[in-house]
Amino acid sequence: YAVPKLWKPDDLPILGAWRFYTHREEMYRTAQRSTKTGNFSFFVGKKHVVGVSGPEGRRTFFDSKDLDLGEGFNDLFAGLPAQPGGDDFDRFLKKTLATLLKSENLNKNIGMLATDARRACEALAAAPVSDSHPEWRIMNPFDSMFRLVYQLTIRTIGAREIADDTELLNHTLSIFEQFESRTSTLKLFFPWLPTPNHILRMFNGARLYKIFSDIIKSREKNEKPVDDALQHILDTGASISDVISFEIGSLFAGLINTGLHASYLPAHCADNPEWKAKVQAEVDGVIAKYRSTPEQSPAMVLSSLSVEQWESEFPLIDLSLRESIRVGMPGAGLRKNIGPRDIPIGNTGEVIPKGSYAVYVFNDVHKNPDIYTECHKFDPSRYFHDRAEDKKTNHTYLGWGSGRHPCLGMRFAKLEMVLCNAYFFAMFDFEPSEKDGSLRTEPVPPVDVKLLQIRKPDDPIFIRYKPRVY
Numbered sequence: 001y002a003v004p005k006l007w008k009p010d011d012l013p014i015l016g017a018w019r020f021y022t023h024r025e026e027m028y029r030t031a032q033r034s035t036k037t038g039n040f041s042f043f044v045g046k047k048h049v050v051g052v053s054g055p056e057g058r059r060t061f062f063d064s065k066d067l068d069l070g071e072g073f074n075d076l077f078a079g080l081p082a083q084p085g086g087d088d089f090d091r092f093l094k095k096t097l098a099t100l101l102k103s104e105n106l107n108k109n110i111g112m113l114a115t116d117a118r119r120a121c122e123a124l125a126a127a128p129v130s131d132s133h134p135e136w137r138i139m140n141p142f143d144s145m146f147r148l149v150y151q152l153t154i155r156t157i158g159a160r161e162i163a164d165d166t167e168l169l170n171h172t173l174s175i176f177e178q179f180e181s182r183t184s185t186l187k188l189f190f191p192w193l194p195t196p197n198h199i200l201r202m203f204n205g206a207r208l209y210k211i212f213s214d215i216i217k218s219r220e221k222n223e224k225p226v227d228d229a230l231q232h233i234l235d236t237g238a239s240i241s242d243v244i245s246f247e248i249g250s251l252f253a254g255l256i257n258t259g260l261h262a263s264y265l266p267a268h269c270a271d272n273p274e275w276k277a278k279v280q281a282e283v284d285g286v287i288a289k290y291r292s293t294p295e296q297s298p299a300m301v302l303s304s305l306s307v308e309q310w311e312s313e314f315p316l317i318d319l320s321l322r323e324s325i326r327v328g329m330p331g332a333g334l335r336k337n338i339g340p341r342d343i344p345i346g347n348t349g350e351v352i353p354k355g356s357y358a359v360y361v362f363n364d365v366h367k368n369p370d371i372y373t374e375c376h377k378f379d380p381s382r383y384f385h386d387r388a389e390d391k392k393t394n395h396t397y398l399g400w401g402s403g404r405h406p407c408l409g410m411r412f413a414k415l416e417m418v419l420c421n422a423y424f425f426a427m428f429d430f431e432p433s434e435k436d437g438s439l440r441t442e443p444v445p446p447v448d449v450k451l452l453q454i455r456k457p458d459d460p461i462f463i464r465y466k467p468r469v470y
């Protein structure tokens with residue numbers, strides 16, 4: 001067994017493969033092409049990393065029990081919040097998330113979540129019209145949808161005081177966004193370096209700490225108990241710092257992806273009128289099916305749906321989301337071999353050595369034209385039974401993780417996204433737009449593959465919308 005060939009043309013002294021952080025996918029693809037098996041290795045500082053690719057690489061990467069996700073991310077991903085307590089905290093986070101996202105809690109909250117979504121769409125309906133195109137209103141979904149997803153998330157895994165107070169909601173969202181944008185790659189190489197971004201992250205962490213501790217103190221004075229996620233976490237005996245770390249950790253894991261894909265979904269549909277019409281027909285069909293009196297408005301019918309109905313009645317929204325994630329998922333999975341021995345990469349004759357890291361770039365499969373036809377195109381019908389492109393080989397669809405580390409928030413993320421979009425499709429007609437309300441003719445730009453993780457588009461994407469006439 002051999003260690004995959006060392007790739008070092010881009011290396012900087014001491015730092016090693018810096019391009020792993022600045023041009024990850026490009027570096028991965030160039031290195032991949034330079035070897036027979038598609039596997040290669042490189043150094044990040046002193047850390048030895050193996051890039052795996054192809055079906056054998058995927059099988060090894062996603063199925064090996066000794067490849068650890070937590071350690072891989074902690075050591076290689078610039079930007080994760082430092083987790084106090086390592087493995088113990090990881091267990092606490094996953095256990096708490098699993099409890100908060102159980103059916104019982106979702107059923108308890110669904111009425112409030114639906115009300116949040118309805119009110120957000122009512123606020124869109126009440127927004128001022130465009131000056132130059134007064135038949136339309138204009139929105140940037142990456143603001144309005146994103147904020148709604150944040151509200152739904154905080155309501156489900158955070159504090160009611162924040163979810164119910166628009167000002168506090170916006171304030172905490174802006175702190176979180178600043179926190180999230182201050183990644184510090186340099187710290188991976190020089191952990192002792194007090195980088196400005198790291199200092200700002202500490203500062204924003206402290207601001208969140210103050211907000212949560214004020215909420216907790218005021219609850220202590222209040223006789224009436226609050227029944228929400230924060231209280232549940234506190235009742236398990238967790239400290240305020242556990243609570244803050246849990247909130248930041250789970251927002252990191254969930255909010256960015258969910259908020260951005262909830263926003264990309266209508267943007268892609270606006271660009272694809274035929275598909276948009278299908279989704280709208282699906283929403284209208286559900287409304288017709290569950291309307292109990294003719295006076296009920298579409299929003300009122302949607303507000304009466306149960307979690308089970310939200311989860312089963314909107315397959316086309318689900319496929320739109322599946323496709324939005326596939327086309328817009330830059331980045332890579334990261335793992336560390338924490339086992340007692342080297343891990344063979346299928347039958348390639350190569351290994352991920354004990355103690356080394358492994359990386360798999362998601363677009364190796366998601367943008368593989370042999371698997372996904374016209375792989376850059378948004379086309380949810382590729383998942384219909386007669387095409388089933390995502391079932392062609394092993395681990396072909398990685399949008400929700402695969403193998404040993406499936407996404408723990410998938411069910412909740414889907415629920416959030418279907419809620420936001422069903423109300424939006426039910427209440428509005430919409431089209432792609434420029435900032436001034438004129439029709440946008442350029443499609444949604446592709447997500448930059450240089451990104452380590454999806455983030456809001458640098459140039460805002462607009463949609464123009466008007467209330468539907470029934």
Ligand code: HEM
Binds near residue numbers: 097399408
């Ligand atoms: C559109 C939304 C989301 C997408 C596309 C997404 C995607 C993923 C992917 C691809 C992975 C596996 C990563 C890997 O293999 O390296 C993952 C894992 C995970 N996700 Fe999500 N996720 C989403 C929403 C959420 C939400 C809302 C939460 C929680 C509130 C969440 C919590 C987690 C956790 C805790 C893991 C780690 C599982 C483990 O360590 O085994 N995700 N997610």
